[in-house]
Amino acid sequence: MIFDSLDVTYGEMWGSYRGMTHPDPMSRALAARKHAAGMDYAVLLSARERPLALVEHWPRRMWRVYLFDDRSWRMQMIDLKPHSTGMLLAQRNTRWQFSTEQEYLSGKWDVQETTTVSADGQVEVKSEFARPRGASTEPLHARTSGPSNTPVRRFAAPVESFLCPVPEFGDWQVFAPLLAQQGHESATTVVLSDVSVDEGSGPLRATGVEQLFSPGACDTPDGPAAVELVDVGMLRITSGQLVVSDPAWIGETSRTIAVPPGEFPVTLSLLRTTRWTGVAAARVTFLDIAPSEWDMALRPDEDLGLLGEGQFYGVGVDTGTVSFMDATRTVTEDQLDEDLFIPLDSQFSVELPGTQPEPNLIAFRAGQGDGTYPVWIGRTDDGQIGCVVVDFQLHSADGGE
Known part of the structure; x- marks a missing residue:
């Protein structure tokens, strides 16, 4: 030619x-x-x-x-x-x-x-x-x-x-x-x-995250379903740094967020259909105030301007499990096998307690298994962190199917 x-x-x-x-x-x-x-x-x-x-x-x-x-x-x-x-x-x-x-x-x-x-x-x-x-x-x-x-x-x-x-x-x-x-x-x-390609609507947006924690009936691509909220314990933060991570792979794709120290409730949003039940989202709540805006949890080297339409930076999952923990909390290989992964075969979440005042760890199943999932920071009108949410994208957080 x-x-x-x-x-x-x-x-x-x-x-x-x-x-x-x-x-x-x-x-x-x-x-x-x-x-x-x-x-x-x-x-x-x-x-x-x-x-x-x-x-x-x-x-x-x-x-x-x-x-x-x-x-x-x-x-x-x-x-x-x-x-x-x-x-x-x-x-x-x-x-x-x-x-x-x-x-x-x-x-x-x-x-x-x-x-x-x-x-x-x-x-x-x-x-x-x-x-x-x-x-x-x-x-x-x-x-x-x-x-x-x-x-x-x-x-x-x-x-x-x-x-x-x-x-x-x-x-x-x-x-x-x-x-x-x-x-x-x-x-x-x-x-x-x-050849012209539209810039599109930009990175994934956190519109409708609140709906992930609204109990009741909803529609999914697999048909009718129901959202059920389950409280799974209090997360103890001592260092002022919350880590969202696969507990077996704490590092490159973990999300670390500055939060106040203290004990805070962790809630799972379960999505129940006629055929299966999965963890749709997980939330740790720091203030009992509804967020007025949502930010994507970013690492220092990540730039939203480098994301295409609908893309996001998120927590990487390689064991089908995500956890909330303090930045000082460590996990041994024996704990992973015996105390986390085996119990999670029969339940949706598990806690690795820490001797007070040491931090604990709360782990839960990732709704779609291995992959990468967005982590959203909910902020109040004055910019304080009200909650942190992991969306496992079992049903759309923007209100669509």
Whole structure:
């Protein structure tokens, strides 16, 4: 294909997705903010509604470029890293060959050729071949795990042949020469055209959190349900720092919030349907005053301006469990197994007591199991923290289904 213009769209990292358009598009403005912050995003370069290249911006100034052929098959992957010259080095270039479209869609290559280049121009080319049909009783899905032979060539080449400029945001013409590797030749001048994507309504908002704690009938995507509130104990805070975390993974995705010291009630919102019952939300209440506004609980390095429509920063869950605890509270591995996870198999919450005046810990099931969930801070008119809520998103907190 000869092209003189490229349509540019932005989105989240594409990964192994093999479609024709971004599965999760974002506005140019949001992508620019992510670029400035050193965060990941992706750029799709298309011509005549056919993808030619997908460019992924990775943290630490790394880039990955996927190249597509005339069939819109993703046939090549190039990893670029910063080089001492101030340019990008195509450190690894992987090409694939596929027999049929079905095998392409399932990633079952016949040949995989990987070219690796060192910073001083030492080149290694490795070719891997899938076993021929009939040569083994292994199922087709195992073909990529056991190549029958792996020829390797090594030689030296001018490193300049593997360098390209580091693009400023929007300067995607620097990747146009790479398209020639899949037979796409650029005209003398290439015009870039941004495909407009609405900025949208922005990050997830905490509209309707109060409804999660309004007992009675409600509607869900699974049909009629009922909200039931359960008091599960008093949380003792001694340090003035509340931690919301998976009790087995206190750290990177935990939320830490400055709160007054004391003992405060913890309430679970249970959602009961005809088929199941789950924890829809959990709340620790510091003031018996209805919040007038809600803030997302953020870590110091998190910026709401880097979130797309409906996105949020939240507490990460890997054991199906979340807990409220004081920042000084610790949990041993024996306590996790014996005192938390086993009891939670048959009940919705459990308390790990602390010898007074030491802080305790209250843990509860995460309504949808493992994942990431928003944590909301409810504030009063004068800015005080009235409560902290974890929404497990079993039913919408904005009043919709």
